Amino acid sequence: MxxxxxxxxxxxxxxxxxxxxxxxxxxxxxxxxxxxxxxxxxxxxxxxxxxxxxxxxxxxxxxxxxxxxxxxxxxxxxxxxxxxxxxxSVISEEVVKVLMEKIERESCVDSLSKVVELVSSSEDNQRFLARFGGFIEVISGVLRKKCVEIEALELVVSVFNSILSETGIKERLNGLILKSNQESDCISSIISILRDGKLKSQIQSVRLLESIAIDEESKRKIAESSEFFPILLNLMRTSADPTLNDTVSSLLITVAETPKAKSQLVQNGIVSILSSTITDQNNKNHDKAMKLLAAVSSCSEGRLAIREDSKCAAGIANRLLKVSKTAAEDGVTVLWSMCCTHKDERVKEALVKSDAVAKLLLVMQREGEEGVVRRRCADLIKAVMAGCKGEYLAGYQTKTTHIMPC
The missing domain is CATH 3.30.40.10 (Zinc/RING finger domain, C3HC4 (zinc finger))
Incomplete structure (x- = not known):
């Protein structure tokens, strides 16, 4: 060097x-x-x-x-x-300075394309540019400009995705994008990519937002945009790309921590989307769908939406043995909250019809002798059986008597 x-x-x-x-x-x-x-x-x-x-x-x-x-x-x-x-792969200080000057003055697509080419060519270039004085500030400045073409914004996000793993970059981008006097302009630019950009750029934009959501204030600012949740949920609803759906789910899990965020998710139809996800055998996003359902079930709007969705509760029960242990815990938490804490009779009835007790017994066996999940499964079984109507109870006992708790 x-x-x-x-x-x-x-x-x-x-x-x-x-x-x-x-x-x-x-x-x-x-x-x-x-x-x-x-x-x-x-x-x-x-x-x-x-x-x-x-x-x-x-x-x-x-x-x-x-x-x-x-x-x-x-x-x-x-x-x-x-x-x-x-x-x-070669990059020099002179070259970087020229590119920075052109980008700062014109938001030039050609110059941004050259930067993308450089950061994509080697890890050394990524480190060099990440540490180059003023480079991050100049590139992030494109997001704050008015009337910038979508291609330029996509290139900015591509550059940032290439250097996110460099030490201190997430924190610097957090400050430049979310904690400046013009953070709303930056978020609006990224949202415009989510709305109108290419698939690859949409995925990169979601990853960028998740990477800089490093504290409560950041998560709140990201979720404040009126377009944020509608656009992300529309992507989940309309895109068949598994990578995009996975990254969007991860971002939603990250920001859906406040009651307001959970309420907005429910208002924009998250429960019906997640219900379709967990009942789709070909969808590979079941674990994160369970996590999001657990999040929204902690608010009254979320519980009402789960109650009103004809497939959701049964879908959760049917998926318990086909997801990771953590996701199964999330699913049990949703059902336990609905049936034991809030005593929702419609959900209990849905669980009876879907033979949920047998599945809960198997989850208990898998959990061993102790643990919160096992105790909640036991509570659920009692609540469901106590709430069984006569026409379901006889058949239910016939189906489950051969499965005994540990």
């Missing part, structure tokens, strides 16, 4: 500071900086009167062919076993 770069697969001096490609026709400006002819011509023809690398005002826009460098590049190309155009 050199002072100004990362992997030196190609000598930095051979690369154009604008395009970052190996120069085919190197020319020098009056500032002494050398660029590829096509790149610097485009820069000057765009109306600029400064040197891209130094930002000095040019006393002359003439440039001189750098024949010595041209010969060295040709010699290197001839001796190299790789095509110079394919090398794109």
């Amino acid at each position: 050199g002072k100004n770069g990362l992997y030196i697969n190609v000598p930095n001096v051979f690369r154009c500071p604008i395009s970052m490609d190996v120069m085919k026709s190197p020319v020098s400006l009056c500032t002494g900086i050398t660029y590829d002819r096509s790149s610097i011509q485009h820069w000057l023809e765009s109306g600029h009167d400064t040197c891209p690398a130094t930002m000095q005002v040019l006393s002359s826009k003439d440039f001189v062919p750098n024949l010595t460098l041209h010969r060295l590049i040709n010699m290197w190309v001839q001796s190299s076993t790789r095509r110079p155009e394919s090398e794109s």
Whole structure:
């Protein structure tokens, strides 16, 4: 690693500071900086009167062919076993500064695309850019601008997803996106991607929001947008992509901690979506669906929605032995809350019809001799059996007498 770069697969001096490609026709400006002819011509023809690398005002826009460098590049190309155009992992301070200046001034899609290319090429580039002074601030600034095209916003989110694992980045992004004076603009930009962006960008946006939801204040601010829950639930309702559904569920679990958030989830139809999820054999999102049902069952609106959904309670019971132990605990918690704490007769009746007692007995056997889940299963069985109507009770006893609690 050199002072100004990362992997030196190609000598930095051979690369154009604008395009970052190996120069085919190197020319020098009056500032002494050398660029590829096509790149610097485009820069000057765009109306600029400064040197891209130094930002000095040019006393002359003439440039001189750098024949010595041209010969060295040709010699290197001839001796190299790789095509110079394919090398794109090198990054220098000069290049980053030029890109930052263009992005800050114009939110340029081309420049953002180049940044995405760089962060995608190596972990070293990710670390370099994550630590580069002012880089995160400039990129996040695009989210606060008005009338930015959706492609630019998608590229910003892609950059952030590539560097989220770097030390301290989540905290910095939390401050820049959620705790600035313009956090509503940032959230609105991300929500516009969720609404209108490509599938990959939608997934990246959801992951970004979950990553920066690191404290109660952050979760509250994310959920405050009036569009947040409707758009996410619409994605769950309409998208067949399992990765998108999984990431959306994870984000909802993260932010659905306050009574207000739970109420908004219920108002936007979360229970019917989750009911369809747990009754769909081909859906792989059962565990998180159970977790979300447990969350909304702690509010009165959620319990009412579960009660009114004809498939939900039975679906939970039928899924108890087909999910993880943690998800089964969530499912038991929902049913226990409905039947034992709030004594919902309609849910008890649904459990009777779905032969839930047999499944609860098997969960008890799996749990062993002690534990909250086992005790709640026992409470549920008593509540369901006590609430059985005569026409169901005889058949129920016939079905379950061969299964004895441990």
